[in-house]
Amino acid sequence: MFEALNLSCVRDERTLFSGLSFTVLPGEMVQIEGRNGAGKTSLLRILAGLSSPDAGEVRWQGVNTRRQRDVFHQELLYLGHQPGIKSVLTAFENLAFYLSVSSPSVRGDAASEAIYQALENVGLLGYEDVTVAQMSAGQQRRVALARLWLSNAPLWILDEPLTAIDKQGVATLIALFEQHAEQGGMVLLTTHQDLQGVNRDVRKIRLTGAALA
Numbered sequence: 001m002f003e004a005l006n007l008s009c010v011r012d013e014r015t016l017f018s019g020l021s022f023t024v025l026p027g028e029m030v031q032i033e034g035r036n037g038a039g040k041t042s043l044l045r046i047l048a049g050l051s052s053p054d055a056g057e058v059r060w061q062g063v064n065t066r067r068q069r070d071v072f073h074q075e076l077l078y079l080g081h082q083p084g085i086k087s088v089l090t091a092f093e094n095l096a097f098y099l100s101v102s103s104p105s106v107r108g109d110a111a112s113e114a115i116y117q118a119l120e121n122v123g124l125l126g127y128e129d130v131t132v133a134q135m136s137a138g139q140q141r142r143v144a145l146a147r148l149w150l151s152n153a154p155l156w157i158l159d160e161p162l163t164a165i166d167k168q169g170v171a172t173l174i175a176l177f178e179q180h181a182e183q184g185g186m187v188l189l190t191t192h193q194d195l196q197g198v199n200r201d202v203r204k205i206r207l208t209g210a211a212l213a
């Protein structure tokens with residue numbers, strides 16, 4: 001179980017949200033909504049432990065995430081606005097690095113196979129040896145997204161994962177989110193797009209620029 005308890009966030013003397021509480025259970029998909037500047041990215045960064053709230057706390061399995069950073073980060077996959085991949089490495093090397101940290105027991109041929117499959121899923125087969133610096137913005141985003149297929153983290157926090165992704169790619173990703181939730185995972189995401197074709201309930205939490213909506 002993932003919990004936000006009484007979270008407040010103030011930026012430039014403006015309260016983005018206060019008293020924000022919610023719980024995410026295994027199998028749930030939650031969409032954070034709000035206009036540009038409402039505080040969605042700020043909220044996701046707080047939830048992922050990348051910044052601190054002005055009040056309140058975030059709990060993973062009942063324990064404040066600040067008190068169990070290593071455990072929490074092992075259970076979390078966070079994808080932010082920036083691809084969060086190393087531009088001097090190739091697509092393959094980036095994913096191999098991610099896999100070695102997230103699933104150290106997957107090695108050798110099994111690891112290579114999983115990485116090629118992930119690259120295929122994001123339409124980047126044939127680009128495995130291209131350094132990320134040489135890729136387009138959309139391709140870089142796809143390398144970052146390929147980590148979703150390699151992840152065994154139950155909690156996914158995804159900031160605008162569908163941005164710069166074409167229609168077919170969006171459908172593939174939505175199917176993956178659903179599959180993750182179906183298998184007991186949790187997906188918390190922001191997107192300005194409609195989550196079309198989703199066959200399960202998506203709970204919406206709206207940031208209105210004031211208190212909890």
Ligand SMILES: Nc1ncnc2c1ncn2[C@@H]1O[C@H](COP(=O)(O)OP(=O)(O)OP(=O)(O)O)[C@@H](O)[C@H]1O
Pocket residue numbers: 011012016034035036037038039040041042043
């Ligand atoms: N580190 C920071 N220092 C000061 N102000 C910040 C900081 N981070 C965000 N802000 C401000 O907080 C507000 C909310 O930003 P945030 O990126 O969380 O919004 P958002 O809902 O994700 O917007 P968008 O839909 O445009 O991505 C903005 O006015 C932004 O300028």
